[in-house]
Amino acid sequence: MSENILIAIAWPYANAEIHVGNITGSHLPGDIVARYHRLKGDDVLMVSGTDSHGTPVTIAADKEGKPVEEVYKKYHNGFIDLFRQLGIQFDLFTTTHTENHFKVSQSMFLALQKNGFLFTQKSQQWYSPAAKRFLPDRYVEGTCYICGDTRARSDQCDNCGNVLEPEKLLNPKSKVDGSTPELRETEHFFIDFSKLEPQVLNFLRERTGYMRETVLGESLRKIEAEGLKPRPITRDLDWGIPVPVEGWDDKRIYVWFEAVIGYLSAAVEWAKISGQPEIWKNWWVNPSAKAFYFIGKDNIFFHTALWPAELMGAGGQFLRIFSEEDGDLTLPYDVPANQFMNLEGQKISGSRNWAVWGRDALTRYDPDALRYYLTVNMPENHDSDWDWKEFVAKNNGELVATWGNLANRVLSFSYKHWDGFVPSIDPAALRPADLDLLAGIDAGFKTVGDLLDAVKLRAALQEAFRLASTVNQYLDQMAPWQAVKTNKDGAALTIYTALKAIDSLKIIFAPFLPFTCEKLNGFFGCKTPLFGEPYTETVKDSLGEHTVLRYKASASGAVGQWKPSELKPGAKLEQPAALFKKLEDSLIEEERARLGQ
Numbered sequence: 001m002s003e004n005i006l007i008a009i010a011w012p013y014a015n016a017e018i019h020v021g022n023i024t025g026s027h028l029p030g031d032i033v034a035r036y037h038r039l040k041g042d043d044v045l046m047v048s049g050t051d052s053h054g055t056p057v058t059i060a061a062d063k064e065g066k067p068v069e070e071v072y073k074k075y076h077n078g079f080i081d082l083f084r085q086l087g088i089q090f091d092l093f094t095t096t097h098t099e100n101h102f103k104v105s106q107s108m109f110l111a112l113q114k115n116g117f118l119f120t121q122k123s124q125q126w127y128s129p130a131a132k133r134f135l136p137d138r139y140v141e142g143t144c145y146i147c148g149d150t151r152a153r154s155d156q157c158d159n160c161g162n163v164l165e166p167e168k169l170l171n172p173k174s175k176v177d178g179s180t181p182e183l184r185e186t187e188h189f190f191i192d193f194s195k196l197e198p199q200v201l202n203f204l205r206e207r208t209g210y211m212r213e214t215v216l217g218e219s220l221r222k223i224e225a226e227g228l229k230p231r232p233i234t235r236d237l238d239w240g241i242p243v244p245v246e247g248w249d250d251k252r253i254y255v256w257f258e259a260v261i262g263y264l265s266a267a268v269e270w271a272k273i274s275g276q277p278e279i280w281k282n283w284w285v286n287p288s289a290k291a292f293y294f295i296g297k298d299n300i301f302f303h304t305a306l307w308p309a310e311l312m313g314a315g316g317q318f319l320r321i322f323s324e325e326d327g328d329l330t331l332p333y334d335v336p337a338n339q340f341m342n343l344e345g346q347k348i349s350g351s352r353n354w355a356v357w358g359r360d361a362l363t364r365y366d367p368d369a370l371r372y373y374l375t376v377n378m379p380e381n382h383d384s385d386w387d388w389k390e391f392v393a394k395n396n397g398e399l400v401a402t403w404g405n406l407a408n409r410v411l412s413f414s415y416k417h418w419d420g421f422v423p424s425i426d427p428a429a430l431r432p433a434d435l436d437l438l439a440g441i442d443a444g445f446k447t448v449g450d451l452l453d454a455v456k457l458r459a460a461l462q463e464a465f466r467l468a469s470t471v472n473q474y475l476d477q478m479a480p481w482q483a484v485k486t487n488k489d490g491a492a493l494t495i496y497t498a499l500k501a502i503d504s505l506k507i508i509f510a511p512f513l514p515f516t517c518e519k520l521n522g523f524f525g526c527k528t529p530l531f532g533e534p535y536t537e538t539v540k541d542s543l544g545e546h547t548v549l550r551y552k553a554s555a556s557g558a559v560g561q562w563k564p565s566e567l568k569p570g571a572k573l574e575q576p577a578a579l580f581k582k583l584e585d586s587l588i589e590e591e592r593a594r595l596g597q
């Protein structure tokens, strides 16, 4: 039976390009799981978008001397370009700066208010008389009152690592114009998470059987030790979502509160522009839908504690306010957060250019070569390291040697010796060794599938490679390259068997290596692609217009299916070609020389 699978992927901030650490942390694992479920015939909805609000974006705009809208759109369009090139197939990749997201976020705010989870509180905040506005914490720098370092941010000191109480900062200076700010009273809305703590603990305890230990450590055990505390959900800014309460015109909804709501609002927007405005409820108002959240470890608490608390706190009230209907919203099923990827033994740092940037890497390497290395090296349970020497070694020694050469060698051999066709054999004549090989490959749909269901992607890809190795061993034993001269009928059985195994492996590898598997699908003479196509569209609303990345199933409607090959003897093949490129050792030093420049 097909399931409704929501794939929710972290929203990138519109203040920097995406690097390999971001990709392996959230976008790629989400895409692999989405593609697997699409092949299985499940109803997949994969959404995300650009986090366009918040101070990192306004700081980037101030730095570049450009309007915030222009800056967020520049990064947003860059993200879309990267995802298309890397094959990250979103049903909708949108932005938080849309009329729809404003409405959904404000409805969530009002639902929580109506249910009694919001309160207001006055506090002191830095105000710039020169700029005539309150300054966000990140905008104020000065001397740390704990360690004396002079480069502390008002909310955090990188020197001693302490979270600071902003109003205690010494010698405060505005980061914008260097002027001296003063403390003024301001008032904000808070969400009282302490009231929702029992529900959040239950939510997490129900998931301890399958959630990653690293995730439970940052959520369940953290709450058990420290409890859930109220947090402000508004701030003194003019860029962002207006607070839907009279007299609060000069404040905006805090970005941490509204960005997570994007998973819900993106589904609503997708349904609307798809012409079926109610269909988002199949994922969001459906207790049997499964929602997977793909994020990096720095976001675990927001997605496992605060976001479920927002959803449970709003409860049925959200839908009553949003569309005058009843129903609870779907809670996260799993949050398989990844740890961090380092680079050549050091933390990735955009500002020092100690990074491998996604779009830049794609100018020199094929997308599947990158996807492959980012999957075998995915930081699922501990931090991992991108190492250029290992990148070349694994590309040449595993991807090319074990899988690429296998597919190319067998297809080319068949194409040459059977004149462009699959050998026309009688399936009843298959020998025990042939049947054993195919039974082993068929079983792979279950073993690899179970690992993908459990979001153990490294192990799933490893298992796929083990299956490919069994085909190589079988060919070593059967030696069709010699047999074709002395016993062409026997060689035909071997080549048919190997082709059928490769035709199955094409599906098993497809979630990980979609571009080359699609090519391989063409070499087998299939006219129907395995997956649909990405495309972009411009959406207009009262805030202007924004570009969205979308996905459409293939024109013929049919796509690849997660099941063993039904390759027919005598089927027509297309001229095959190599799937992957061997990489030169010289690029290791070239790439290392780019780092930190």
Ligand SMILES: [Zn+2]
Residues within 6 Å of the ligand: 144, 145, 146, 147, 148, 149, 152, 157, 158, 159, 160, 161, 162
């Ligand atoms: Zn300090």
